[in-house]
Amino acid sequence: LMGQKYLGMVDMMGDAKTLKNFMRMEKWIFDSPDQAGETFRQFIKDFFQQNKLLKGEVQIGKYTIDLKNVTMPILNVFAEQDHLVPPDASRALNGATGSSDYTELSFKGGHIGIYVSGKAQKTIPPAIGEWLTKRS
Known part of the structure; x- marks a missing residue:
């Protein structure tokens, strides 16, 4: 993952805005507390x-x-290419709780991309909003 990510950075060199955004993300990722x-x-x-x-x-x-005590509606949002929390680890929640209202929302992206990518920003918040609206 690391090597591929930095090889892809070469393609960004001509686009200052994209490169700056990439570098911001790198700073954020490596600025995590111990x-x-x-x-x-x-x-x-x-x-x-x-x-x-x-x-x-x-x-x-x-x-x-005890997850069986969780009875409220559940929206399980996860990334399909997540290398830290694999989709199967997220999908394992299905049937493990006491909720009768369980929904999965998968995103075709990675661990960070599900939060910050432009594609995620256009799809995830509206999907969450729609899920909440149906239950309000």
């Missing part, structure tokens, strides 16, 4: 290795999190 080591290790262990969220075994303080 994660507390032990907290991150526990998160990886609980959520990825042991799949505790779907098993109803996640502990937060004195509370056990």
